[in-house]
Amino acid sequence: MLFMPQRALRGSARLTRATRPLHPAQKTWRWSPTSTVASATKQSAPLALLPKKKPDGPSTDLGVIVGRLSQLALPYWQEEKSARWKLAGVVGLTLATTAVSVVFNFLGRDFFTALSEKDEVAFKFQLMKYLAGFALGIPVFVFKSYFQSKLALEWRQWMTERLLTEYLSERTFYGLQQSAEVDNPDQRISSDVANFTDTALGLSLTLLNAAIDLVSFSGILFTIYPPLFAALVLYSVGGTAASVALGKNLVGLNFNQEAREADFRYGLVRVRENAESIAFYGGDQDERALLKQRLQAAVENYLGLLTASRNLDFFTSFYRYMIQLLPAAVVAPLFFQGKIDFGVINQSQSAFNHILNDVSLVIYQIEALAGFSAVVDRLGEFDEAVASRRTQQQQLAERAQAGAPGESDVAAAAATSSGAPSIVGGDDESSLAALPGIELRFQAAAAYAAASAAAAAATASTSTSSSTSTSTSTSSSGGHHGRPLLQVRDLTVATPRGRNVLLSGLDLDLTPGQSLLVMGPSGAGKTSLLRAVAGLWSEGRGSIDVGAPRDDVMFLPQRPYMVLGSLRDQALYPRRHTQQHDDTADAASTSAPASASAVAAASTSTSSAATSASDASPPTPLVPPPTDAEILAVLELVQLGHLVTRYAAGAEGEAASTGNGNGASTSTRGGHIPASALSPAAAKAALDTAADWAASLSLGEQQRLGWARLLLARPRPALALLDEATSALDQETEARLYKVLAESGISYVSVGHRSTLRDFHSSLLQLRADGAGGVTWEVRPLAAAQVAAAAQ
Numbered sequence: 001m002l003f004m005p006q007r008a009l010r011g012s013a014r015l016t017r018a019t020r021p022l023h024p025a026q027k028t029w030r031w032s033p034t035s036t037v038a039s040a041t042k043q044s045a046p047l048a049l050l051p052k053k054k055p056d057g058p059s060t061d062l063g064v065i066v067g068r069l070s071q072l073a074l075p076y077w078q079e080e081k082s083a084r085w086k087l088a089g090v091v092g093l094t095l096a097t098t099a100v101s102v103v104f105n106f107l108g109r110d111f112f113t114a115l116s117e118k119d120e121v122a123f124k125f126q127l128m129k130y131l132a133g134f135a136l137g138i139p140v141f142v143f144k145s146y147f148q149s150k151l152a153l154e155w156r157q158w159m160t161e162r163l164l165t166e167y168l169s170e171r172t173f174y175g176l177q178q179s180a181e182v183d184n185p186d187q188r189i190s191s192d193v194a195n196f197t198d199t200a201l202g203l204s205l206t207l208l209n210a211a212i213d214l215v216s217f218s219g220i221l222f223t224i225y226p227p228l229f230a231a232l233v234l235y236s237v238g239g240t241a242a243s244v245a246l247g248k249n250l251v252g253l254n255f256n257q258e259a260r261e262a263d264f265r266y267g268l269v270r271v272r273e274n275a276e277s278i279a280f281y282g283g284d285q286d287e288r289a290l291l292k293q294r295l296q297a298a299v300e301n302y303l304g305l306l307t308a309s310r311n312l313d314f315f316t317s318f319y320r321y322m323i324q325l326l327p328a329a330v331v332a333p334l335f336f337q338g339k340i341d342f343g344v345i346n347q348s349q350s351a352f353n354h355i356l357n358d359v360s361l362v363i364y365q366i367e368a369l370a371g372f373s374a375v376v377d378r379l380g381e382f383d384e385a386v387a388s389r390r391t392q393q394q395q396l397a398e399r400a401q402a403g404a405p406g407e408s409d410v411a412a413a414a415a416t417s418s419g420a421p422s423i424v425g426g427d428d429e430s431s432l433a434a435l436p437g438i439e440l441r442f443q444a445a446a447a448y449a450a451a452s453a454a455a456a457a458a459t460a461s462t463s464t465s466s467s468t469s470t471s472t473s474t475s476s477s478g479g480h481h482g483r484p485l486l487q488v489r490d491l492t493v494a495t496p497r498g499r500n501v502l503l504s505g506l507d508l509d510l511t512p513g514q515s516l517l518v519m520g521p522s523g524a525g526k527t528s529l530l531r532a533v534a535g536l537w538s539e540g541r542g543s544i545d546v547g548a549p550r551d552d553v554m555f556l557p558q559r560p561y562m563v564l565g566s567l568r569d570q571a572l573y574p575r576r577h578t579q580q581h582d583d584t585a586d587a588a589s590t591s592a593p594a595s596a597s598a599v600a601a602a603s604t605s606t607s608s609a610a611t612s613a614s615d616a617s618p619p620t621p622l623v624p625p626p627t628d629a630e631i632l633a634v635l636e637l638v639q640l641g642h643l644v645t646r647y648a649a650g651a652e653g654e655a656a657s658t659g660n661g662n663g664a665s666t667s668t669r670g671g672h673i674p675a676s677a678l679s680p681a682a683a684k685a686a687l688d689t690a691a692d693w694a695a696s697l698s699l700g701e702q703q704r705l706g707w708a709r710l711l712l713a714r715p716r717p718a719l720a721l722l723d724e725a726t727s728a729l730d731q732e733t734e735a736r737l738y739k740v741l742a743e744s745g746i747s748y749v750s751v752g753h754r755s756t757l758r759d760f761h762s763s764l765l766q767l768r769a770d771g772a773g774g775v776t777w778e779v780r781p782l783a784a785a786q787v788a789a790a791a792q
């Protein structure tokens, strides 16, 4: 039996919690399946089909790595004054550790001299000094290590937050995913940053320590026997050069290891996220094969890493052990000649080891350095990709601003649309190479708020009583009479990187209150048109003018994204311009009637409040979030009331359902009580319930939740883009939801296949395959009577 799910296995943008331990002492990459983290941000594909990494791969150019290192490291120390002070403290402690080492060096000399001279009194005195030295010196080492790790952690938090801000603004995450410029951004943001800050701080302090150590102990060793010092320097400089040459390929291997671990981890995340579909398909074997393939890739690369490390270890081990006896052997003749005390042998051995460690730092740390350069490379690459995306976005915005029509232009262009005769366009492959990009312009928030306020004032002056109004006119939502909400001119839409032209030469207009249905064969470019309007795709040509700010356009996909969180979080996603949820609002009455007009009235009043607030302080008005009563009313409206009663019962037990004193039971869907009849406490408990919503709600319920979000959004969106947003619903529910939407005053563009959708739209954009691989289009009005009837 073969199961066909509603949608094939898909990628998802859900975040996973980082499981990598924040180990402050991590110096180099080690085999550990849990040491890298990947979350779901990359398209699924067998390993062979994964997007190609940058053709040049990891960089081994020292100039590039140093450049990226300073670009990544400097901002924190430049911008955070307190961090500089903390660093100064850690540097002070580091210097103190060197001082402690020097003191121990001399203590050791006197201790062993007293021992060799069999002077018991002196020996006991030296022993006491040694113990006192431990008591004072050891805390210095411990505190240095603690404060160093703490500072690295603070740096990590700062840097991660900065990267998150850049990654999650201007839809950068989407652009990066579409262009496949960098693999596993999630892993770079989580584990690479942690590695970077730990290692950068650790290595810098080690270098500093080594430099001071070198100066201090060179003096000691030089005083004892200058030729020994000279031989040591020569030996270590030669060894460093050899180890750099031998360890060069470790950088690339470390770089790839991070990526392959992330691929493997991501495969596992996908099995968890798509467990039901895979189980229905019976795809265990395929998943196992895919995961084995990814594991194999990680193991093979790690074997390469092990081999390279082994070869390097041969060199470093010989290097390290060959000269263990050297200082004693060289200095011993001086002792035999009576020129030095016995303790001096110990002192020279200790000073020799210190210097050897200092000048051989690169040799001993070569693996850590190789891992670190891979991390610097991956993070630098990511940082540059994010920066270039943002620059592109800014250029697009500037270009759009430069060519933005004034208010009069917008008004003048509003005459056409559904009244126009049918226009037929076609594909234009020859112009593929010269697509300058789509010009997308949104109205500025301040101008929109001012126009909305004017429209609301005009409506108020003609209205007898706003509180009893059930008006379906767009003016109630602050729409702009007669001006186009969406104006498309000579639009050509192409797939990312301009590989394939989907639509070309499209013209259409949509005024507030109007609605457009986009129909056509699968793959014709319906969703892509919505992507272009939402600003996700910019490949192509022509212009799109939206008579509302970008935040006032809301998109409803076929499968809504379910966030991690409570039912309230689901209903209020995304929170636009809102304050944090106010608990005082929760305490509001839950007795609001669950009717479309009530919701429309509530939305209108909130919208108006927002408008007047924005008059005082545009451009980002703070709008109070919907109260629990409003959320319950809307959930009832979209036929999700049963969820509230279900979770109220789960959260509060039987008592939850009797808070209003009627003693009704909440347990069954068949005879469930309305959500609005729950006590405020029970309703709050239900809305605060967290669950795995993507797994526990049916697709139809998820779609209805998407509609609830649309109706609860504050400020109310001016334009909704609905991409097969009712495909999983029965026709009766579909009709009901469109009726509510029409009443809310939100204009909308829908993509769909069902012919019954025509009843709820004022015009139709029909796409057709032209038989030659292209698409033709036609815009025509739909019967107004049907739309009006549907809205009643």
Ligand SMILES: Nc1ncnc2c1ncn2[C@@H]1O[C@H](COP(=O)(O)OP(=O)(O)OP(=O)(O)O)[C@@H](O)[C@H]1O
Residues within 6 Å of the ligand: 178, 495, 496, 502, 520, 521, 522, 523, 524, 525, 526, 527, 528, 529
């Ligand atoms: N990221 C992408 N890169 C390249 N091509 C893409 C990308 N996304 C979609 N396409 C292609 O663009 C074309 C149009 O896709 P689109 O999703 O707009 O079709 P649609 O008309 O909405 O189809 P359906 O009715 O099946 O949902 C398809 O051929 C699709 O394969």
